[in-house]
Amino acid sequence: MSGTRDRLITALLALWTVLVLVLLYVPILSVVLASLANTRYMRFPHKVWTLDAYRDALGQYTTAELHLTSLKIAVLVALIAVLLGVFGALAFARFEWRGRSLYQRLLLLPIFFPQAVLGLALLLAMTAAGITPSWRTAVFAHLVWVVPIVTLVISIRLYGFDVAQEEAAFDLGASRLQVFREVTLPALSPGIVSGGLFAFLLSWSNLPLSIFTTGSDTTLPLWLFSRTATNYSPLVPALAVIATGASVLVVLAAALALAGWRRLVARRSA
């Protein structure tokens, strides 16, 4: 009977989905469990369950500083990457010009570079130019890698965009700027939102580029990496959990702000 076979397929699909979810979330869950221990080594099961690590993490000045450094880098990267990505995508997918195919290839090159090599290369270049690495140079380093990705994400929207919409707006009396604001930008907005989100999260969690380019400043992934390698304590997983929560909060806040802004625009034009 095909009914039995359908049920079997459904059951197998469900099993597969559960398996994938378990594989995704067990590591994260294990970090949460590790953060509730008081041992000097990561191991399970542990005997004592305690929130001491969280008390320590929230009590120390470093936690806030790490978050602040990572946050200002990621927010700046997201904003600049979106700005460059919008115009980069227009050049990538919307307009025909001499050298476009060369531009398309060159733009994608940084994505194919191993990040550690890219980070080292940037450090060497900055040293040669006499620039002292700090969180500002890390913003630049992240952008080198993130802008191509954001450009691609926004370009995908442009490929499905009927250019006649811009002509129609122009024909109906809009100026070039109005055409961009009223037609092109709204059509790209889903790409801009997902591109900005990508940029923020890629920067927030970046380790290989930050290792070489932050100088004396420390980001969250850098601190987590170095404290895991040496001088481990449950403070490390506790801070990792806090950082994950913080990034979720930032993304949620951005989504809420965007939804609120859209409602405002909708009400104003209604």
Add this chain to the structure above:
Amino acid sequence: MAVAVNGPILSLVGLTRRFGEIAAVDDIDLEIEDGEFFTIVGPSGSGKSTLVRILAGLERVDSGAVLLRGRAITDVPANKRPTAMVFQSLALFNHKTVGENIEFAPKMRGVDPRARRARALELMDLVRLPEAYYARPVTRCSGGERQRVALARALASDPEILFFDEPLSAIDYRLRKMLEVELKDLHRETGKTFIYITHSLEEAMVMSDRIGIMRAGRLVQIGPPLEIYQEPRSRFVAEFMGEVNVLATGEAGVDGAGWLVVRPEQLRPLAPGEAADVVFEGRIVNDYLLGSRKQFHARANERMLIGEIAVGAGGVPGPGEPVRLGFDLKDAVRVSE
């Protein structure tokens, strides 16, 4: 046809646009009367789209001039011309609602929200869109509804001239027939000048005051629909009308070079002994009932002939039967090219 009172609304003088070696628009002179429904008909690649884009200000010219009521607007960009276009793809703003689409032009002009909403609802009524559609996203409208939104959006800019770039080409037959009639009604109601582009002469016949036949960047014949139909000036125009017999003069036993254009209703089956100027002996291949008329295809002298008679008028032999067909020279149109 509209009567010229204040002279032409639009004059085209030696208009030329080249793409590389090819002249898409080749030295066109034309005058469009105020309030006229003018249709440009041509096959794809004839340059009709380029021509209308030039008139809308979306395409530049290489030479020549466009005059609006005698004033040169050749270099005026599309957003500064009192014209609006309904695009082939319709080009609706997909992220906006029906209302927002229609209100676009008034919004760009800074009309306040309440006034533009009132105007949008008025236009929706004119193009027969229910008021409930105002807040609906255009992506949730059907093909016919999208046509009406595009039309209302163009009208909302209060244009003096409306351009249509084959907007009905992707629509199924019955809906297209309905929209053609509505468009003709709308033309009469608004009194605006309509310039329409199509590859279908049939569509042009239904709606137009005048038709211009375009071929390779030139207008080869301009006239009212009936004149184009009855007096085609070339084989190209005659064959563009579709079901028509084009015979070389030699084939019909007529002196001189050129062709004879014989429309199906002028080719009649002959009774025994009945005479006609030109007679063919052949066999009926098949016949087709077209409502009140019957069309038949016959083979004679290795060529196909198309004829049409009114149902009940005499009759035609059945498929496979021999037949004598004939027409009179006074009914045929002679063309030299």
